[in-house]
Amino acid sequence: MQVSTYFLSLQNPPSLSYRQRLCHHYLSKRPFRHKLICLLANSADQRSSELVTTLQSETLKTLEWPSLCNYLSPFTSTSMAFSLTKTGAVPVGQSREESQKLLDQTTSALHALEALKSEPLDLSVIEDVSEILHSAASGQVLTVRELCRVRRMLGAARAVSEKLAAIAEGGSLERYTPLLEILQGCNFQLELERKIGFCIDCSLSTILGRASEELELIREERKRNMENLDFLLKEVSVSIFQAGGIDKPLITKRRSRMCVGVKATHKYLLPGGVVLNVSSSGATYFMEPKEAVELNNIEVKLSNSEKAEEMAILSLLTSEIAESEAEIKYLLDRLIEVDLAFARAAYAQWVNGVCPILSSKESEMLISNGADNALSIDIEGMQHPLLLGSFLSNSTDFITSNSMGPSVLGNTSGEMTPIKSSKVVSNFPIPIDIKVQCGTRVVIISGPNTGGKTASMKTLGLASIMSKAGMYLPAKKQPRLPWFDLVLADIGDSQSLQQSFNI
Structure with missing residues (x-):
């Protein structure tokens, strides 16, 4: 052996x-x-x-x-x-x-x-946002979805802390002290969580109008302008339809401008109109009526202003996350x-x-x-x-x-x-x-x-x-x-x- x-x-x-x-x-x-x-x-x-x-x-x-x-x-x-x-x-x-x-x-x-x-305590809702924090700290503007991920993480972290505190209150505090001490001194960024929630509807991934006074004014003005533009185009489209210039009234968007559809043989029904596009068959023209040019110009301008204001809001929220990067990482x-x-x-x-x-x-x-x-x-x-x-x-x-x-x-x-x-x-x-x-x-x-x-x-x-x-x-x-x-x-x-x- x-x-x-x-x-x-x-x-x-x-x-x-x-x-x-x-x-x-x-x-x-x-x-x-x-x-x-x-x-x-x-x-x-x-x-x-x-x-x-x-x-x-x-x-x-x-x-x-x-x-x-x-x-x-x-x-x-x-x-x-x-x-x-x-x-x-x-x-x-x-x-x-x-x-x-x-x-x-x-x-x-x-x-x-x-x-x-x-x-049971659900920790699965805690998302890894370390890459998002790095992007914010490096100067990149975070997207709506990324901001919502940070908000969800902060909310979930707060919920975990509150649940641990609740079971400690219902039992022996000494038993749960080692767990409670882990999160002791953590900043749960409640104000940041609320601010993101105030500015963004995370269920729809959209920036809310209340995010800033400027954004709210722009959206109200844009809404009024679009109502006027839509009313005008409906009138024009119906008149074209009644004149046999189209099989059914058609309002669409081409090259970021609202327009109507008209048969190529009936484009004379829109004198002074601008051809924005033509169908693949060539049978239909998509034209901007002369009366709609100014309203479309306003829509393009307001749309650009809205995007700029939304980007400013995202930048502001991103900067606040960047400032809190170390504390959020510590919490994570x-x-x-x-x-x-x-x-x-x-x-x-x-x-x-x-x-x-x-x-x-x-x-x-x-x-x-x-x-x-x-x-x-x-x-x-x-x-x-x-x-x-x-x-x-x-x-x-x-x-x-x-x-x-x-x-x-x-x-x-x-x-x-x-x-x-x-x-x-x-x-x-x-x-x-x-x-x-x-x-x-x-x-x-x-x-x-x-x-x-x-x-x-x-x-x-x-x-x-x-x-x-x-x-x-x-x-x-x-x-x-x-x-x-x-x-x-x-x-x-x-x-x-x-x-x-x-x-």
């Missing part, structure tokens, strides 16, 4: 130079037969090295983090959050405090899902955070997830001083997220609803409250326990091929990253693990657990 040995290294380097030496060793001396995962904690200036960034990117691919992010995508509502999950760009906390904040948001979203079962980013929080919550329900406890260096010292067998990493009954996701996706119970599956809410104090549900996640794939004592720097995993070593190491690697990203873990009881500022993985054979089910 062939036996392999894998290394799991938990480091606490005193300086960045140590990390750089480790990274250099990692790149230049990768073992052919062995596999390595390094979890680095409490090192200084962890993001100053381009090498570290490169290694972290490789690790995410090795651990198949983008594939795991894909499992979040069915639970997103906005196109922006969906794009982040499909490209593996789900935000990961850059500090323990940031990761804990993400976990708190997930817990808060779980409470909100329970409270909103009868009337915060809405994506809300969507991702609900996506993580729905995913937690789907996998029967448990909120991990991110232990700090100080808490680890207290734990280790209080017990001989104190654990730095204590994960019990965890299933590999990718294998579990693949199993659930292929099962008949796979539903992408925000109201399914059981979950467990947890916090840093270890308190857990079960959420009632009839869905039960299967015990397949086989869960594993990962327990590492405080002070341990290296763990060696040895055993026969296809014995589960790779899956175990990848499970811990993903558990670390998932915790940093605010995701619940598919475990039996509340996991405890340190916040690692860097996770490095070297799996020499690049095997995919989703494809091979090597457990």
Whole structure:
């Protein structure tokens, strides 16, 4: 029987130079037969090295983090959050405090899902207007439809905020505070939303006359002129018809001027008239009567004036959006955070997830001083997220609803409250326990091929990253693990657990 040995290294380097030496060793001396995962904690200036960034990117691919992010995508509502999950760009906390904040948001979203079962929060109405904002900022005049898209986004954002505030008022404010804080300080641009709505009828995609006094006057004058022109042309057309000059009265527009139809043989019925066009057969002339020339001139002038005034209104609204570009972008980013929080919550329900406890260096010292067998990493009954996701996706119970599956809410104090549900996640794939004592720097995993070593190491690697990203873990009881500022993985054979089910 062939036996392999894998290394799991938990480091606490005193300086960045140590990390750089480790990274250099990692790149230049990768073992052919062995596999390595390094979890680095409490090192200084962890993001100053381009090498570290490169290694972290490789690790995410090795651990198949983008594939795991894909499992979040069915639970997103906005196109922006969906794009982040499909490209593996789900935000990961850059500090323990940031990761804990993400976990708190997930817990808060779980409470909100329970409270909103009868009337779920609809984030799908949040449109991506980032390109529109860029166009406005670059000096392009926005169209009516683009302005209406911005207005719809602002209205939808305000509605989301009001709904979250409403459920917080109806329950425990503390439960929903992490969600409410996401949108705290956002400018919902209520005045801009109202101004666009006052100037534009978005249901018809038209600029309203009340948008400006000048536009209203122009349209009133144009209406009167068109009534006079229409009355004149009807009289002329009827007289032509009665004289046998046309089969039926015909009023139309050619070359932006109103005219009447007359047979080529009867154009003498319009002395002094101007021929604007001829039918394809040549049998009908489209002529502007002499009496209509002045009225048509006025119509063309007023039409141009109306277009100019409408463009001025669009320019004014565009400039206001350009001035608020940064605030609207900030609001859009915060809405994506809300969507991702609900996506993580729905995913937690789907996998029967448990909120991990991110232990700090100080808490680890207290734990280790209080017990001989104190654990730095204590994960019990965890299933590999990718294998579990693949199993659930292929099962008949796979539903992408925000109201399914059981979950467990947890916090840093270890308190857990079960959420009632009839869905039960299967015990397949086989869960594993990962327990590492405080002070341990290296763990060696040895055993026969296809014995589960790779899956175990990848499970811990993903558990670390998932915790940093605010995701619940598919475990039996509340996991405890340190916040690692860097996770490095070297799996020499690049095997995919989703494809091979090597457990």
